[in-house]
Amino acid sequence: MYWEQLLSTKRQRSSSGKGRYGKNSDLRSEFEKDYHRIIGSASFRRLQDKTQVFPLDKSDFIRTRLTHSLEVSSFAKSLGQNIGENILVYKKDLSFTPQMKEDICSILQCAGLIHDIGNPPFGHFGECAIREWFERNLSCLTYHGQPVDQILTPQMREDLYHFEGNAQALRLVSKLHYLVDENGMNLTYALLSTIVKYPVSSLEINTKSGNIKDKKLGYYLADAELYEEISKETGTCGSRHPLTYILEAADDIAYKTADIEDAFIKGFLSFHQLLEELQELQERYLTGEKNTFLPADKLKELYQVAKERHLGHPEEYAVKNWIVRVQGFLINCATYGFTSNYSAIMEGTYRHDLFHQTFAEQLMDLLGDLAYREVFTSETIYRMEVQEAVMLDHLLERFVTAAIKYDDREAHLNSIDERMILFISSNYKKAYHYHAEGKSEAERLYLRILLVTDYICGMTDGFAKRLYQELKAIV
Known part of the structure; x- marks a missing residue:
């Protein structure tokens, strides 16, 4: 590559970039x-x-x-x-x-x-809920008497x-x-x-x-x-x-460090638990190492700084400042990961992320595992996710049932189905009609189902919750 x-600066629709008087004013x-x-x-x-x-x-x-x-x-x-x-x-x-x-x-x-x-709404769990809804329900839906999953192609x-x-x-x-x-x-x-x-x-x-x-x-x-x-x-x-590797590294750095900070602020993770986990990781991988980032030592050092300054919340000071130091360390590691594997990345043969086989990889794994154990599998989050699944299941059921019959002269939309379709963004329906023109029956059916996921993915968390409550007549 x-x-x-x-x-490439090419776009789907080209633009001249010319100003009103024919000159490039932008x-x-x-x-x-x-x-x-x-x-x-x-x-x-x-x-x-x-x-x-x-x-x-x-x-x-x-x-x-x-x-x-x-x-x-x-x-x-x-x-x-x-x-x-x-x-x-x-x-x-x-x-x-x-x-x-x-x-x-x-x-x-x-x-x-x-x-x-x-x-979609509700983070990565929202993605999981949508996938699982289709796994459970696609074979149960019918279109002109045929199961929908038999009409769609394997890729659809x-x-x-x-x-x-x-x-x-x-x-x-x-x-x-x-x-x-x-x-x-x-x-x-x-x-x-x-x-x-x-x-x-x-x-x-x-x-x-x-x-x-x-x-x-x-x-x-x-x-x-x-x-x-x-x-x-x-x-x-x-x-x-090649830039995708860099984007992915930036995403990993952002969410894995942020999840720890958010978990600490919300009380899911204590300073001492974080320190203990980091100490174990440091002893396992960095015993005797010099001139390298020692995560547990850095956290203890920052805590000591806060104590010496007589700050009111030394643990919070230490964790928040430690997050910033870790982010800088991980940026340096990702830079090295890209530049040291430059040829393989440009040849399209590199198969890993930019932290592969480095201490940063071990640290990132620990941060991810810690957030999973202390936050994502907590009863608080599970309760939220069960509520979210109920909301998304109901929205998918009502909208997909209506969308299957939409834009079909032979199918009958009842009064509720008509209203469900009316709720969907006119921009999304306009895009559907443009791309469905001249397509086969199976392709049009597939695009109508995507019309629903398009609409639901465009919802915010708050809107999805309000719409669910309205449809269930919860006042």
Whole structure:
């Protein structure tokens, strides 16, 4: 792969960039234009009421998808600066220019903002609830007397069984954000390629391949033609875009450190438990090591600083400042991971994340495991998730039942079905009609089901809860 091609400024709809008098009056780069399109969008604003860890939380401190995305955007840009400078200074690629460094920073900044933009309400559990609903119900639904799962092709079925917020992000920004036309936000192909975290279809998922790119669904059948065009234009040809590794590292740094901080603030995790876990990890992997980041020692050091300054909450001071130090350490590790594997990444043969086989990998695993044990499997979170599953199940049942019969002259929509369809965004219905024109019966049915997941994924946590209560006549 070559940077000149990877940084493609092509869009679905081309733009002349000319001003009113025929001159190029807009001095922004194409990737800077992407940034302004994103932050001005309603889809981006809705992230402020979408879950990161704690659903429907009333605390102002706890992170939302919006604050998480801003953090990922910041980390991704910092990584782009570090990695771009390393490529230039050490002449890893003679074709790489200072302008390319600036461009990858802009692309990564944008990618961080939209990497979760396709996620449904209630975080990753929302994705799981949608997948499981289709697994339970698709064979029970009928269309003209036939089971729906028998009408759909294997890939259409697998798309629903493997519903994925990452694939939904590509769909949202390229088709559903119907502002000017059917091209969505009309973002550059370099940016769209960067957010395709898993460049495989639902039929190509292989969790046992050992290659990180095969773990999950990357794009739906409905968007396969666009994905192929992006892949060809950027030269990735089925491999991950190199910037995707950087985006993923930024995401991992942001959520794994933030989950620990949020868990501490909410009282799920104590200072002493964190210190004990870090001490054990440090003794296991870093005994006798010098000139390296010692996580337990750093936490103790910061606690001692707080005590010497007679601060009121030394444990809180230590944890919050430790998070910042860890983030800096992990940024350095990810920079090394990319630059030391530069050739394999550019050849499309690198199979791991940027922390692979480093102490950072062990630390990241511990942080993730700690959050899982102390937060995600707690009774508090389980109670929330059971409520969320009930809400999503009901919304899917009512909307999918109506959507199956929608846009079919032979099918009868009863009065409730008509109203359910009326609730769906007119932009999403407009996009459906545009893309369904001339398609087969099975394709149109598949697109109508996606119309429902499109609508539900566009909901905020608060809106999904309110709509459920209205439909259940809960006052």
